[in-house]
Amino acid sequence: MFILSIDTSCDDTCISIIKSKKQKAKSKNTNFEILSNVVSSQVKVHAKYGGIVPYLAKREHQKNLAMVFKKTLAKSKIQNPKIIDFIAVTIGPGLEPCLWQGINFAKNLANDLKKPIVPVNHLEGHILANFLKPINKSLKSKTFKIFPAVGLVVSGGHTELFLMKNIGKYKLLGETRDDAAGECLDKIARILNLEYPGGPAIAQLADQWKLKTLNPKLKIQNSKPSIKLPRPMIYQKNYDFSFSGLKTAVLYLTKKIGPTKLKDPKIKANICFEVQQAIIDVLISKTIRAAKEYKVKSILIGGGVSANKELRKQFKLKLTINNLQLNFLAPPKKFCTDNAAMIGIAGYFGFLRNKQKPPEKIKAKANLML
Numbered sequence: 001m002f003i004l005s006i007d008t009s010c011d012d013t014c015i016s017i018i019k020s021k022k023q024k025a026k027s028k029n030t031n032f033e034i035l036s037n038v039v040s041s042q043v044k045v046h047a048k049y050g051g052i053v054p055y056l057a058k059r060e061h062q063k064n065l066a067m068v069f070k071k072t073l074a075k076s077k078i079q080n081p082k083i084i085d086f087i088a089v090t091i092g093p094g095l096e097p098c099l100w101q102g103i104n105f106a107k108n109l110a111n112d113l114k115k116p117i118v119p120v121n122h123l124e125g126h127i128l129a130n131f132l133k134p135i136n137k138s139l140k141s142k143t144f145k146i147f148p149a150v151g152l153v154v155s156g157g158h159t160e161l162f163l164m165k166n167i168g169k170y171k172l173l174g175e176t177r178d179d180a181a182g183e184c185l186d187k188i189a190r191i192l193n194l195e196y197p198g199g200p201a202i203a204q205l206a207d208q209w210k211l212k213t214l215n216p217k218l219k220i221q222n223s224k225p226s227i228k229l230p231r232p233m234i235y236q237k238n239y240d241f242s243f244s245g246l247k248t249a250v251l252y253l254t255k256k257i258g259p260t261k262l263k264d265p266k267i268k269a270n271i272c273f274e275v276q277q278a279i280i281d282v283l284i285s286k287t288i289r290a291a292k293e294y295k296v297k298s299i300l301i302g303g304g305v306s307a308n309k310e311l312r313k314q315f316k317l318k319l320t321i322n323n324l325q326l327n328f329l330a331p332p333k334k335f336c337t338d339n340a341a342m343i344g345i346a347g348y349f350g351f352l353r354n355k356q357k358p359p360e361k362i363k364a365k366a367n368l369m370l
């Protein structure tokens with residue numbers, strides 16, 4: 001089965017073609033071949049604003065979609081697009097004018113090719129990106145049991161924790177009450193005069209600080225960070241998050257430090273380390289508490305922030321230290337940030353659940369919930 005998928009929910013124009021190797025309903029060990037996965041990034045367009053400007057993002061999608069489609073077909077070596085079984089497209093959540101660009105493109109294509117469309121939730125795409133690689137090897141148990149699981153989507157627009165009874169059966173446990181984790185990283189990067197997107201820039205400086213302060217002989221940190229930032233809502237007995245207070249704390253801190261001292265790369269690196277660690281502490285603590293409460297078999301993470309090396313490392317470490325026999329799944333890094341292959345896989349599972357619709361029924365839903 002060939003699936004063409006499109007995502008224009010935010011600032012990347014993404015089109016992919018994947019091939020599923022098994023079609024049986026409820027079969028979780030389907031293998032997927034990614035024939036092409038083209039991402040046309042708009043980072044350069046938005047970088048000078050320190051965040052995404054919706055009308056510019058829409059304009060770029062409009063400009064890029066046909067070219068990205070051509071490139072996707074060429075890379076997949078598909079001569080005739082009629083071979084495609086259906087089109088999967090993100091209908092939300094996301095920036096509404098951007099979503100419509102992808103949807104309208106999908107509709108025209110579906111009408112031309114006479115194929116159905118499977119509407120996809122972008123957040124489901126992020127978490128199901130975990131199935132883009134064969135995952136048997138990473139599972140603790142030989143019997144293939146992933147579910148029930150706890151899913152954590154951490155991206156630029158979302159921080160959501162949910163219970164996954166199975167693919168397609170989700171219950172929201174908690175979400176951010178204000179800024180998403182990635183949004184917080186992007187805003188703090190802007191305060192610190194770092195480049196956009198902020199997550200990778202902050203991670204890089206955090207790594208530098210860690211290396212500088214690491215005692216090479218003892219392999220432990222010999223000095224605690226002199227800067228201490230809050231871990232918002234970490235002790236609250238719910239699964240909600242809040243990151244805007246962390247951003248405000250950094251703003252006050254930088255004002256206190258003053259612009260001259262802030263030029264010291266060591267101080268900046270120390271702030272980055274502490275910001276990253278504060279976010280990691282909250283994400284890990286709440287996710288593991290949910291995993292214990294709901295007695296799940298696995299933790300699945302996804303979204304741009306899940307590409308963070310320290311987050312992935314510390315999740316695994318925490319599970320080992322606490323002797324928790326849980327599977328921990330994180331997508332390959334290139335499938336953490338926005339891409340259309342993840343929409344293809346979510347579309348595939350949607351197709352198995354008969355979610356396909358005629359093109360005229362497909363609409364953008366900017367605030368779509370999982």
Ligand code: KG4
Nearest residue numbers: 155156157182197198199304305308337338
């Ligand atoms: O999932 P994504 O590509 O787009 C949305 O759906 O929002 O996530 C983008 C977010 C940005 O906020 C970016 O700063 C963050 O993911 N990000 C990272 C890393 N790579 C991207 N955050 C921390 N560490 C990274 N390595």
Ligand code: ZN
Nearest residue numbers: 155303304338
């Ligand atoms: Zn995303």
